[in-house]
Amino acid sequence: MNNNLAYDFSKFEEKQAAPQRPQIEQIYPKVKDTISLPKVIFGLMSVLIVTSMLIYNNVRISEINTEIRMQQQEYDILVNEGIRLNMELESGASLSKVEEYASNVLGMVKMEKSQMQYIELTDGTTVEIMQQEEPNLFDQVQRLLTEFVENITGKA
């Protein structure tokens, strides 16, 4: 122990630096660049839109399929109704009903053979084309005189 206050040898000792707290350098991991909010929103919106469209399309397809089925059923019903009505029409216009109506209501009778007139031909019908003969001299003179007289008298 050095009790000599005259000499404070501690003043001559190299002053030792006060022990310093170690410098703890907090090393933060390098933070990556954060995704920007607009991009996130855009992405979410896109997903939402696509998903909604998919769902909507499926729903629409189902609806349209149902609509097609219903219309097809309606069409089939009407076609069959058309067949039924045609059958009813045919039934009402059958030959026996027509005949009954014609004779009982309209007072018509079937055509009798006596209502047909028959022409007796001994041979088959033939067509003869009259041959135009060449006018002879006498005919020509006669024709000229006739025309001359007509011109003078003014009568045809």
Add this chain to the structure above:
Amino acid sequence: MAQTPTKKMKMRLNLIVLPCVLLLCAVLIGRVFYISMFEEYNGKSYALLAQEQQLRSVPIAAKRGTIYDRNMVVLAQSASAWKVILSPAQIPEEDHELIASGLSGILDVDREEILSMLDNKQSYYQVIKRRIEKSVHDEVVTFIEENDLSGIQLMEDSKRYYPYGNFLSTVLGFTGTDNQGLYGLELYYDDILKGQEGRVVASKDARGSYMPYQFESQYDPVPGNSLVLTVDEKIQHFLEKALEDTVETHQVKNRACGIVMDVNTGAILAMSTKPDYDLNDPYTITDPEVAAALETLEGDEQKQARLNALEQQRKNKALTELYEPGSVFKVVTGSAALEEGVMTLDHSFYCSGVIDVAGTKIHCWKRSGHGTLDFVDAVVNSCNPAFIETGQLLGKEKFYQYFKAYGFTEKTGIDLPGEASRTLYYTAEEMGPVELASESFGQSMNITPLQMITAFCATVNGGYLVQPHIVAQILDSEGNLVESINPEPKRQVISAETSEKMRMILEEAVSANGGNNAYIKGYRIGGKSGTAEKLGGDETDRVSSFVGFAPADDPQIAVLIMVDTPTAGEVYGSVVAAPAVASVMRDVLPYLGIDPKYSEDELENLDVVVPNLENSDVMSVQNKLSNMDLELRQIGDGTKVIKQIPQAGISVPKGSTIVIYTEEDYELEMTTVPLVMGLTPEQANRELTNAGLNIQLNGGASAHEDAKIVGQSIKQGEQVPKGTVVAVECLTVEAIN
């Protein structure tokens, strides 16, 4: 000290927890996989159970094919309909009365019947009514909606429409509740008409809604093919009309049938049995007498009797029932003898009215005998002893050979069900002299009308046994041709020369002596009548028939009419069936474009139509009527015609008298109509002329030397104006053959 978990800690956690989680997941997945794929419940895998629960297989009914006539007129067609189903298990008690009353009125079903269905609370499926149409369907839907009812469903059904009711009924047949053919063409061609059922396999969710994207598979139905028949709707109508008139006029006890056949191809142009039934209502007995008789029965007896009656009215008599052909069969015996050369046209017979065959006396229909006659006369007069002799000359071996060759020992093979499989006859071995004798003139045998007309066609068409058929084409649902049916003739039975002789002889049989009841002016018609005793029937029961063909120089059609047991008036084939054949021919021949060709005599005697003379000058009327070979009787001194009897448009024979009134205040001169029934046409004309009336002769036999008046349009004793036309019906009446 670390404030947050370190890497090491995290790693440690991952190493412990992750495997545990993975292990757990693996176990769960493995378990699910095992349960799904391998484990079973009640012998079935869960996969299968799930499928069974979710998948629904719904049949799609195929549309049944349509039946058309040869001109594509629809005779039978199917359309969708509905059936009304009750699920009593789902219907609360308080709705029973409302449902029973409401549906009873809409569906025309007994209210008590509906109530008894509703009482069956275990059931989910009770059919109230099938085949309801749209109007009724809409009423049911409205009823359900208005009353907010549950447990009533409308399910798809099918309905077959026959637009013409009982038209061609015994040929077409009808379908049953499952749309299957039950009779006639509907049965015979059921495989072709019904098509093939389709299926929709899809999964349903818990509420029963379809999940269209899951497992859906559809197998489209194949629609049935359609039939185009050889039948002509118009010819069928003519035949049915003639048969109905015959059945009514002659009060036929056991139905009548008719066939119109193309002589050269075997195509059936018409086929009918009367009375018949409505195809749209096949379970109703149409004969009022039979229906009344059924009402008197009870229980099982009534049920059985009703079934028998329904069966009877649906039978196609033309091919399912046998009959005795009688003298019509003589064309077979005669043609066979001519072909074999054992008979000639001028072979001489002597008929004394009876012939002895191996000790048995067989009488001719004409008890006094025909005297000496040649082969043609034998056919014209239908002499039994002449044909017995012909059969003897032919011999039983040859007779049976031709009997077989003409197709009487086998089915014709027509494409219709129910053809009689066994006809009744004697074979060569069984045939003694008496059997040969009686079969020679058409007794002691039972054949079908279809066999008879087919054989008849062979005698007149050059000798060819044609194949009768009723379907000409098969079309698919788009109308494309699938198959055309044109069968070849089966064989040649007789030569063309023999056939030509038969045509000449049969024409003579109709036109001889001025023309018999099948004769039509202007047409060359050949034919043969038959009147046979019924085997096993009452003594007085007869089968009357006639087979005719036209034109005789170039046969196109043959018509057979068979009347089983006429009970009113005469029973002879020439009186009952021949006029019906003439009626059919009169309509069919012009329809086929075969115009009448009148001989000079016929032209000379054609009726004339009375012209309109009212308001005309008397002088011009005199000239007009004179040119028409009509007589004039003037009442009054006026110069203008005020009234004429008969009226304009009525047809009268030449030589008739037209009465004209020329005073404004005229009074009709009246006269009493005399009785002319039973008189000859000449006698009737004289009687009516003496009474100041005019005669109009109807019937092909009006010029026949043996013709008699069998009907008059105005009854004896009635007071009518002078000049009135009285139409009379002429027939020849022969004794029984």
